[in-house]
Amino acid sequence: MNRQSTLGAALIRSAKYAQFVLAIVTYISLAASVAYAQDPKDTPQKSGVTATDLIVRAVAGTANQEFTVLDVKYAPNGINRRHFHPAAVTFYVLSGTPVFQEEGKEPITLKPGDSLLVPAGTTHSHWNPSKTEGVRWLEFIVAEKGKGRSIRKP
Numbered sequence: 001m002n003r004q005s006t007l008g009a010a011l012i013r014s015a016k017y018a019q020f021v022l023a024i025v026t027y028i029s030l031a032a033s034v035a036y037a038q039d040p041k042d043t044p045q046k047s048g049v050t051a052t053d054l055i056v057r058a059v060a061g062t063a064n065q066e067f068t069v070l071d072v073k074y075a076p077n078g079i080n081r082r083h084f085h086p087a088a089v090t091f092y093v094l095s096g097t098p099v100f101q102e103e104g105k106e107p108i109t110l111k112p113g114d115s116l117l118v119p120a121g122t123t124h125s126h127w128n129p130s131k132t133e134g135v136r137w138l139e140f141i142v143a144e145k146g147k148g149r150s151i152r153k154p
Helices: 003-038
Strands: 044-060 067-082 089-095 099-102 114-119 124-127 135-144
Touching: 099 114
Parallel strands: none
Antiparallel strands: 044 067, 067 124, 067 135, 089 114, 089 135, 099 124
């Protein structure tokens, strides 16, 4: 066997070995991502979302009701996955074009100046489809004290 054929055979073996290693790494990565995706608890409820309390006050004349106003900001591609609120929530869009989807219905795109009332117990999600611009809205909630925030639904 001459030197060129020996070198060629070595290169072929190296290439086959590299393909084998790549196949194993790909399989392990895929298996790990499938296992991760199977448990919704491993996925954060919110991603790219910040909420700031603007107002939290007792409702006069009630025993245990409070009024909350939240300033909510979504980064590009921000999302709040499936959840519900034990109280009705009204959204008022200040900027951006968020998408809202109630479970079992088609998604709707909102724009600045739009408002949306979500009845208590309605499973829904919302997100910012923009890759470059943020979304900002206000949330208005009247609920039993401490019970107006969202509850995750896997």
